[in-house]
Amino acid sequence: MSPASRGPLRRLLSFLGVRTRDGESNLLEPSELARWYASLGPEERAAVSRELAPRVRPRPTRDLATLPAVATGRLVFEQDGPQGPIPLHHLKVELWDRDPGAPDDFLGEGFTDAEGHFAIRYDPADAGSGDLPDLELLFFEPQHTFRKDGRVVESWRRIGSQRGPDDHGGLHYDFGTLRLPYWEYDPSTPLARLLVNEEGTPPTAYAPGRSLAMLKAVNPIELVKRQHLLQIRLGRVPSMEKLQADYPESMTVRMERQEPGSSRSDAFFGERLLNGMFATILDRDPEVPGDPNAFRLYFPWNAYEQDGIHCLPDVDVRLRLVEGRVLPVRIILGLREPGATAPGSPITRRTFTPEDGPDWEAAKRIARVSATLDTELGNHLGQCHFNVEQYAVAAHRNLRWNPVRWLLLPHLREVVLINQSANSFLIGPSGYVTRASALTEKGVEERLQHLMGSYDWRGFSPATPVCEGHRYAHAAQLFWKLLGEHVDAFFAEHGNAVVAQWKEVRRFSEDLVAHSVPAFVCRYLRARVAGKDAPWFVRSERMNLDEKAAQPPPRAVSAVTQTDAPQPGELEALKQLCRYVIYFATFRHAWANNLQWDDAGEVQYACLGLRWGKDGRLPSEDDLDTAPPPDQATEMLWISWMLSKTNYGFLLTNEEDDVHPRLVEMLRAHATEFSALGMDIRTVSSRINI
Template sequence: MFVAMRRLMSALGLKGTEKGDDELLDAAELARWYSSLGLEERLALSRELAPRVRAAAGRSERSAADLPAVAEGRLVFEQDGPSGPVPLHHLKVELWDRDIGTPDDFLGEGFTDAEGRFCVRYDPADAGVGDLPDLEVRFFEPQHGFLPDGRVVETWRRIGSERGPDDHGGLHYDFGTLRLPYWEYDPSTSLARLHVTEAGTPPTAYAPGRSLAMLKAVAPIELVKRRHLLQGKLGQVLGLEKIQADYPEAMTVRMERESPGSTRTDAFFGERLLNGMFSAILDRDPEVPADANAFRLYYPWNAYEQDGLHCLPDVDLRLRLVDGRLLPTRIILGMREPGAAAPGSPVTRRSYTPADGPNWEAAKRMARVSATLDTELGNHLGQCHFNIEQYAIAAHRNLRRSPLRWLLMPHLREVVLINHSANDFLVGGTGYITRASALTERGIESRLVHLLGSYDWKGFAPAPPVCEGHRYARAAGLFWKLVGEHVEAFFAEHGAAVEAEWCEVRRFSDDLVAHSVPAFVCRYLRATVPGKPAPWFVRSERMDLEVKAAAPTPKAVSAVTRTDVAQAGEVEALKQLCRYVIFFATFRHAWANNLQWDDAGEVLYACLGLRWGKGGALSTEEDLDVAPPPEDATEMLWISWMLSKTNYGFLLANEEADVHPRFVELLRTHAAAFAELGMDVRTVSSRINI
């Protein structure tokens, strides 16, 4: 690029310092060199040449007020809001003269104001001798990186343009109101999702290294899956044992090889509920709230439409701490009749205990499958992917001048891309979860709306451990503490500048609240928690049920602010929101995602759905009529491996240098403490991109 720039400058009669700069290019060679450059190189070259051309022509730099011509306009989002056009504030606007075969001429720049208006003053003579400018405005969003000492380096990324008139001879031109399709909300869903048209592309892209990471992770197993699917189409019978053996050995498969039966014990069942990918909030048992060792997990699947082919009962799971181990003591299944599909279908409740032998083992398997599906839709897809997407959209739409962008954007940069892939790959009419589980497309949509309706940043803190062996909760508490220190240090350095641009925070908050789903409080909780003593209910990870249940039409996400000037307590609220976003985009997603091969890498141990077999769904693992069919089994193993093993954008590696190095070092100094809790902090990504 720089050699071409020197030669082009020489061709224009502008002396450089390199040997050979006095060799001029003829017009044909000049055009050839310029056309060989990429867009960004041409733009950089034009910006470089503009002041030198003016100087060569005897025109010195002048203040904007002295420039004779002006171009103005207003930039708004493609989609209107409730009150009409939504301004695109604080975007960089550059005015250019378009040329063919030679560098475009940079005329001037400015920024949109709070209402999206821009005004760029320029000198028409900068278009060149005898050339009237062919006007064009180009729009840029800010990007950032950090130097090793923590200083920020800002760059600009072009996001759009609008052509104006050719050969404009006047001194004023109004581009009018320009609509830019930029980080728009999808109007077809009640969730806060990015709108990407069928022929369009998202307004962002993966980091280049991510594609290579995906290739390295998937290549070894891609041919395995394709071979299995082809054999099925050719009518060849594939057993689940053979399908399992063709994939790398999963944790539970290895454990069974080394110690048969070890992964099917009550103790291992409880251990994975504490520390596996299934790790969830453990409420006290409401039937014995005074018993500090009795716990409950509940999965309410009968509330949703099902396909009638898979068996997915309500699961009411009771557990007890015994000598530091969490053991299941009773499993209550609310079973529909085979073929029943409607939400709220009649159920028969059956209770199982360890004394029930084979039926107890079958009930545990049903509960394990239920926990797997709940993890995929809740802990993973809902609480991390779709939850963080709503913060990503609101941040990209609104944070540009605010230093808050430097804190949040590294953790929001690719989530919309992977979620866009999930629209058809995992959910939707043909998604894997829809095909492999009992829930229909409509059932999944309803479940996700309810899940997103229960997530809020306000008041969140990881639940404390229930025992010494609760490694997940201890690791979560440590990571939450470190994120808090990082956020506090950032606000100590940039808090005043954040407050100075509070208008952006207000619009960020407004978008979050306006596009979040309605708060969801189920009938059981409404009857037993708000305004009543409920010591069994863990509140730290839940939204404030008293506030949400009392409001007439509450939104799930709480507002940070409702004014353009920070009020008392609102900066602290913003810190809490930032801490919440970073925690879920990094630690929480890593724990739910990276353990999938450990906990969902064996078809007969855990899958997304069990079928109604000839003898019912509660049968032994030997009854393959209940297990997933071969095509679902191989796809399940392929997905579990791909999700667990595809990682790029690690926090400690900081490949794009977009995370503050202080946070990287803070985590690195605690790597040994995380390792003692079973987490390699080097495997935690800075954002959700798988």
């Protein structure tokens, strides 16, 4: 056969379902097959006929035990664990004769067992008449899609290979112990992060449509940012007003155009703490015990190293529910001296109330900036991105035969990729958060580690709404309820298979616990909450402080199981973990991420960092020197737009057909309810990829 004919031939054989080295393919429809065949030249058609003739009558089924030869070996992870090599269990392994150009070089297949061992029996004669096989192993991980009726369709994706000997004439060959660099943990960080070598590529990839979505979202504003940066380099620095006006109009800019002062009001301040991107837990005010209308929000920034340039005090906001609205009534700032950088620096506490006029407005602005930074590092980057990544790495390392893979992996498929970008884009020595906020690189790292030390799946449920207008909390409760029904239905259908492959759950759980950071409970919570009756403290969204405050600190993530068969209550624990992971990969991320242009689309309203005013005064809006410099301002607006407007992989669209159709239909059936609560359920992605 000529080399020119091999490419079209191999493509056609692959489409026909004839096994090729790249794996198995779906069959062509008759009309598609006819169209492909008609496109071939005479020589190629003859080659197809010659190659397919022997396949008209399929090879009779053979008893594998009777095959004369066997290839053996063991697959383990590249990195060892505390007890030595870690087995790569339940991977598919194929044995091939690697003669180039010939599709009929498949010899046999098998799976690694629980300890990573494999044995593949084969017939050397399958290499062809007069040919001794040149052995090669191919490794595959499972993939899946769902049919409309919920049935699973499995497929396999090639992840690696290993060359064996040429012209092997023996009846046994041992490949030995093979180390695969597969979903390895990064040893350079305390967080459970995926290791991606500087010159390497991650063991996964974005869906093709995501790139187009990114281009469509970013292209309109990319030129705006580049023009601003060029003007700045040339000394023609645009004014803040011009810089802002060159971007699309954000929600707060529109509000100020239509009704000046509306976006800076006390009522709007409280509304965004309830329902904006800042939406978070509101504890009761511990200083007024028993008062159901008094709330508190606290940001402890003095615990971290700062750059001395930005003004980032401790922020203690007291709020009150008045006629269905949450209003700020007091803001206490723990102010460092300008230039102070050390964590725990001496602070001066100052209290501001609405009677303080301009100082009250400045204090609210500082509180908004604190909430923005806390949202980016906590609600968004920590609780969603990095928190979900630790479940993604553990799941990909361990879940292959267990049906939990079908439930979880659609929601874990791209988070490690976007987080890899965040390593330099948002954090690190030159990341935007490091440059634009008061926190140094060390301060950002410590804050993220403390946040990750406070996240656990056990006992989590969304907090109760504080009022009728608490749309975020109502939407969270509805989404959590529907997820519970979805997970329960999945386990009712696949529970027996989940139990049968419980060893994979044990290894998944062990990886989660071993690689999570130590639990973090600050001194204040140790003194006021852990082991005590503290009715003001909302516990539903937090880890169990009574357990996690122990010394030495336990791991932040709780174990699901420690045995190869589920013990009483452990199946329910696994269901809770699945519900938790899907919630943060979908609903919680969508709420924090998709509202960024609304709440962080105006530089003067909210940013990541404000600089000190003249003579150490509080940063006020009329002092432009306290705002981000122009290069950081245009970068901030570009980032906010990009994050909010780049969306692909929607739950309801289910582009890859990997999400169970039951969840899609459940959410679609409640779209009107979500819409009334301020969420367009069509904009919620099935995974974190932006």
